[in-house]
Structure formats: C-alpha cells, structure tokens
Amino acid sequence: MLLTIHNLQVRYGSQLALQIDCPISIHEGERIGIIGSNGAGKTTLVKSILGLTSYKGSIRTNLKPEQIAAHMQSNHYAATMPVKTIMETILDTNIRKNRELQELISYFEFEKCLHKRYSHLSGGQKQRFTIIMVMLQNAPLTFYDEVTSGLDFETRQKLMEKLVNWYQNKSNTLCIVSHYYEELEMLAEKILILDQGKVIAFGEKKELFRKYCGRSVFITDSTKQNQELLREYKKLKSPEHLLAIACPDLETEHKISELLLQENVNFKRSDNDIEIMSTNAKAAYYEREGSAYEDQIMQ
Numbered sequence: 001m002l003l004t005i006h007n008l009q010v011r012y013g014s015q016l017a018l019q020i021d022c023p024i025s026i027h028e029g030e031r032i033g034i035i036g037s038n039g040a041g042k043t044t045l046v047k048s049i050l051g052l053t054s055y056k057g058s059i060r061t062n063l064k065p066e067q068i069a070a071h072m073q074s075n076h077y078a079a080t081m082p083v084k085t086i087m088e089t090i091l092d093t094n095i096r097k098n099r100e101l102q103e104l105i106s107y108f109e110f111e112k113c114l115h116k117r118y119s120h121l122s123g124g125q126k127q128r129f130t131i132i133m134v135m136l137q138n139a140p141l142t143f144y145d146e147v148t149s150g151l152d153f154e155t156r157q158k159l160m161e162k163l164v165n166w167y168q169n170k171s172n173t174l175c176i177v178s179h180y181y182e183e184l185e186m187l188a189e190k191i192l193i194l195d196q197g198k199v200i201a202f203g204e205k206k207e208l209f210r211k212y213c214g215r216s217v218f219i220t221d222s223t224k225q226n227q228e229l230l231r232e233y234k235k236l237k238s239p240e241h242l243l244a245i246a247c248p249d250l251e252t253e254h255k256i257s258e259l260l261l262q263e264n265v266n267f268k269r270s271d272n273d274i275e276i277m278s279t280n281a282k283a284a285y286y287e288r289e290g291s292a293y294e295d296q297i298m299q
C-alpha cells in the first residue's frame with residue numbers, strides 16, 4: 001500500500017471543501033484518474049496529500065516528500081532566474097550530460113526557453129517546463145493536476161503520447177486530475193469521481209462502467225426521431241444534446257446497431273465512455289442520498 005486516506009475533511013473558512021468518509025487506498029503502480037466538475041475538491045485532495053493545506057483525518061504514506069512529485073495548476077519557481085539554472089539546480093544535473101533530459105527538452109521543443117528567465121515564459125512554456133521537471137523526477141507517486149490545460153491541441157496530443165510511453169513499463173503510481181476524458185481513457189485504469197467535496201465512486205474504470213452503464217452504450221444525437229426510434233431501450237443520463245442507450249448484453253447490442261444502421265443514424269458505441277459513466281454514477285449517488293440528480297447539476 002502506497003497511501004491511505006481515512007475520514008478526510010478540509011475546510012476553507014466555513015466551507016467544507018472535501019469530506020471523504022470511506023477509506024481510499026492507493027497501491028503501487030496504479031494509474032488513477034480524478035474527475036469532477038469545477039470546485040468538486042480535486043485540487044484540494046491533491047494539496048492535502050502533498051501537505052499543502054491543513055486537514056482533519058488521516059493520510060498515511062511511507063513515502064518521503066521527495067518521493068512525491070506534482071504538477072499543479074500553478075507552479076512557482078524563482079522568477080528572475082534563467083530556466084536552465086532552475087532546471088539543473090532542482091534536478092541536480094547538467095543538461096549537457098543528461099541524455100534523458102536532453103530528449104525531453106527536444107521532444108517538448110523547449111531549447112529556446114532554456115536561457116530565458118522563468119517570469120518571461122508564456123503560460124504554455126511554464127506548463128511544459130514543469131512537465132519536463134516532473135517527468136524527470138520519476139517519483140514513485142506522481143500527480144498531474146490539469147496537466148494539459150493551457151496547451152494548444154497539437155502539444156496536448158504530443159504530451160499525452162509522451163506520458164503514455166514514458167510510464168508504459170514503469171511502476172510509478174500516477175494520479176491524474178483532468179476534465180479531458182479522452183486523456184484518462186489513455187492513461188487511467190481506476191477512476192475517482194468527486195462532486196461537491198464527496199466521493200461519488202472509486203474503482204476500476206471497467207467495473208464502474210459495467211455497474212453504471214452495462215456492457216456498452218450507444219450514443220446518438222438527442223433528436224426526436226432518435227428518441228422515438230430507441231424508445232423501448234434503457235436510456236441513461238447524458239448531456240442534454242445526446243441520447244445514451246445502455247446495452248446489458250450482446251444481443252441488445254446487435255439489435256440496436258442493426259436498427260441504427262438501417263435508419264442511417266450516426267452513432268458511437270463505447271464500452272468505456274467516462275463522461276456517461278460519471279454522469280450515471282452521480283445520478284445513482286444522489287438518488288441513494290435522496291436528492292434528485294437534476295437538483296444537483298442546477299447548483
């Protein structure tokens with residue numbers, strides 16, 4: 001066991017920002033995606049684990065602080081120092097002698113930034129700087145909090161490819177906070193869903209999908225014709241513009257796909273759609289709690 005969280009509570013003034021009642025355990029080598037709407041408590045959870053915010057409850061780990069690396073939404077370095085100096089000092093290395101670091105600098109096209117002062121980097125350049133630093137740290141427990149925000153589409157794709165390859169045969173435990181579900185489809189095996197400071201669900205991505213969606217899901221536009229065409233099948237909660245139909249078994253899957261093909265309807269079939277899965281996990285959670293899901297998304 002790498003880390004366990006028990007009865008965690010974080011308050012900012014009178015606001016209860018995070019309340020985790022059931023124990024959460026993180027094991028070596030796990031890849032965990034942390035998702036939730038704005039203000040759900042994702043960054044607060046990461047900050048609590050890093051000891052950057054005060055909390056009640058227990059967070060236990062045998063890791064030393066230097067064995068935990070984090071890419072946060074905002075990262076601070078000595079503003080007036082050249083980037084190269086910060087990099088070599090913090091990583092205790094020399095770029096000329098470090099092949100791995102040279103390769104990352106070149107992959108992220110960061111060469112020209114090395115001689116600039118940190119405060120003169122653009123937002124995206126600062127982002128790439130921290131990514132390189134965190135990747136090279138190779139810490140047993142690594143957090144990426146919104147690692148691709150502020151990056152253009154091409155750099156985002158490049159970064160995701162690099163992260164997948166970088167960690168492929170490694171045993172680092174990764175916790176990735178992201179609003180981009182396609183990134184988590186590539187990187188995460190477990191998902192922690194937070195909402196309004198509470199844990200909605202935590203588990204293997206595949207198991208959560210089966211639990212809340214079934215074997216697979218068909219997603220089409222939510223037009224009147226599609227609603228009518230698929231009216232006899234089980235509808236899942238979905239963003240308003242979409243119609244999501246649950247398939248409990250292969251037979252239903254065949255029937256629906258034939259019907260959609262016959263009627264020339266564009267559709268997506270998925271057995272790992274994180275957005276539909278988390279929407280339905282939330283709905284189930286609030287139903288159990290006795291409040292309507294619709295009331296919660298209005299807040």
Ligand SMILES: Nc1ncnc2c1ncn2[C@@H]1O[C@H](COP(=O)(O)OP(=O)(O)OP(=O)(O)O)[C@@H](O)[C@H]1O
Pocket residue numbers: 012017036037038039040041042043044045
């Ligand atoms: N330093 C702070 N002081 C006061 N309130 C805070 C502070 N940091 C966060 N909060 C509040 O705590 C709640 C959780 O914030 P947090 O940053 O953890 O959310 P998040 O899930 O990471 O959101 P986002 O997706 O927008 O980054 C929010 O309501 C936020 O306004």
